[in-house]
Amino acid sequence: xxxxxxxxxxxxxxxxxxxxxxxxxxxxxxxxxxxxxxxxxxxxxxxxxxxxxxxxxxxxxxxxxxxxxxxxxxxxxxxxxxxxxxxxxxxxxxxxxxxxxxxxxxxxxxxxxxxxxxxxxxxxxxxxxxxxxxxxxxxxxxxxxxxxxxxxxxxxxxxxxxxxxxxx
Ligand SMILES: [Fe+2]
Ligand SMILES: [Fe+2]
Numbered sequence: 548x549x550x551x552x553x554x555x556x557x558x559x560x561x562x563x564x565x566x567x568x569x570x571x572x573x574x575x576x577x578x579x580x581x582x583x584x585x586x587x588x589x590x591x592x593x594x595x596x597x598x599x600x601x602x603x604x605x606x607x608x609x610x611x612x613x614x615x616x617x618x619x620x621x622x623x624x625x626x627x628x629x630x631x632x633x634x635x636x637x638x639x640x641x642x643x644x645x646x647x648x649x650x651x652x653x654x655x656x657x658x659x660x661x662x663x664x665x666x667x668x669x670x671x672x673x674x675x676x677x678x679x680x681x682x683x684x685x686x687x688x689x690x691x692x693x694x695x696x697x698x699x700x701x702x703x704x705x706x707x708x709x710x711x712x713x714x715x
Contacts, residue, residue, distance in 0.1 A: 549611050550658040556651050557604055557663070558616040563647055564601035565620055568594045570640060573623035574633045583630055583698075585706025590633070592708055600670070607666050630698065631688035638681045645674040 549557070575590035608615045627633045648670045655663040684705070691697035 549608075549613050549660055549663060553655055553658050553660045553663055554608070554613050556654050557608055557613075558618065560647060560651055561601050561604045561608075561615065562618040562620070563644060564597050564604065565617075566623075567640060567644060568597035568601065569620050569623040571597060571637070573625045574627070574637065576625045577627050577633060578630060581630060583702045585702035585704065586630055586633070589705040589708045590637075592710055593637075596711070600673070603669075604666075607663075611662065629692070630702075631685070631692045634681060634685045634688050638678070638685050641674065641678045641681050645678060648674055 571590050571594035575587045575594060578584075578590060579587035605615050624636075627636065648667060652664065652667045652671065654660075655667060687701055688698075691701055
């Protein structure tokens with residue numbers, strides 16, 4: 548059985564992943580209404596990935612015979628200054644999630660929760676990948692933001708994203 552502090556922190560992380568999924572859904576909705584279907588499709592896939600992250604932690608809790616909490620999800624914004632602004636917000640979000648995962652890892656370490664450490668290693672690797680991907684998109688957006696035709700090309704490129712094989 549996991550230490551209660553570790554359980555509480557994992558339950559908060561489950562909420563953060565669902566919250567993140569909801570935020571990406573809001574971003575996707577904004578992009579769709581702005582007629583950037585590629586950005587919208589990319590963000591929708593991202594929303595689904597975040598949902599899988601939450602589900603992955605939920606399954607871990609159940610496998611360790613721990614009670615899952617499903618805490619409230621806050622309203623997500625559907626209003627942004629611009630398409631590049633959406634991805635800046637996304638990068639902020641990913642950095643916040645990385646910080647939260649790192650704190651959780653530290654707590655699991657202090658509590659000698661070895662199985663949790665192994666599970667959380669997957670999340671640490673995933674966050675490195677997610678931050679890098681979003682940072683690259685932000686850099687591209689900054690290059691093309693004053694050039695509508697280049698922004699449309701970038702939208703098309705983002706629309707080519709395929710779901711990950713494992714859905715994560
Ligand atoms: Fe996530
Ligand atoms: Fe993420």
